[in-house]
Amino acid sequence: MAERLLTVEQLQVSFHTRDGDNQAVRGVSLHIDAGETLGIVGESGSGKSVTAKAIMALIEPPGEIISGRIEYRGKQLTELTEKEWRKLRGNEIAMVFQDPMTAMNPVKRIGSQMMEILRRHRNLSKEEAKRESIELLRQVGITEPERRLNQYPHEFSGGMRQRVMIAMALSCKPGLLIADEPTTALDVTIQAQILDLLKELKNNSDTAIALITHDLGVVAQVCTRVIVMYGGMMMESGSVEDIFYRSQHPYTQGLLRSVPKRGGERERLVPIEGTPPDLLNPPPGCPFMARCPHAMSKCASLPPVYTLSQGHTSMCWLADKEAKTQ
Known part of the structure; x- marks a missing residue:
């Protein structure tokens, strides 16, 4: 049985505004x-x-985490100090952001940024960090990595910058990689x-x-399990086969109807x-x-999560036979 890396329970996040609290994540x-590769899908x-x-x-x-428990390998992440987080973030848990241009320092060379991570988290010498950086760039498919180390982010294309971000995220061999819309705008x-x-x-x-995405095609190619979110809540979760072939929540079904299928006859897409x-x-x-x-x-009352x-699972009254008659 695979090791349970991350557990999130009843997470609630709000953003305090002059108009009130925007309840972005609700339980x-x-x-x-x-x-495993978990896909987290849903519209903007x-x-x-x-x-x-x-x-x-x-x-x-x-923004503020209002309540909830986040545990990684038995460690309560919500209780960590910022100093403890600096040791964990990028080392045990790494993230690839949606826009690689804003995630990198535009005035520092790529090599300098990569080597800084390696020297801080893995205690490598300058020469060891340089060799490791070259190998990482090679692994993510960047040609002439020795020359590329001396270049700045603006000298890379969008796809190459995203590859560099993935290389940086993988440099400390994290247990968990969070990729937030890594193919957007490419x-x-x-x-x-x-x-x-x-x-x-x-x-x-x-x-x-x-893998966080709004693209169900991406999920089908890469993921083993899927979570479908809407309105800050989890509507349905299951294996890729469950979601694509046995989906039960009307929102999931609506998402699938709005995606064009490959081959076959022309079809009319049905928007939600x-x-x-x-x-x-x-x-x-x-x-x-x-x-x-x-x-x-x-439906005017919140449904429970049905197995x-x-x-x-699905958070929908349609899974309750008695509710259908009410």
């Missing part, structure tokens, strides 16, 4: 095991990235290369990956009508009720 619970504003930043203790004012060819890189990582190491809920004043019941084609009076089969 999310999840887990990640060693070596569903709480995916905020959840990831909360795990990394990167929520800054006016062309299709570069997207495929980055996904191949993540698949290779999954196959060749015990590093677990949490309506807009996401206002998280300054979220509905008391199911957050998807206003857009759901199966909505019923019972549909081993590892497959």
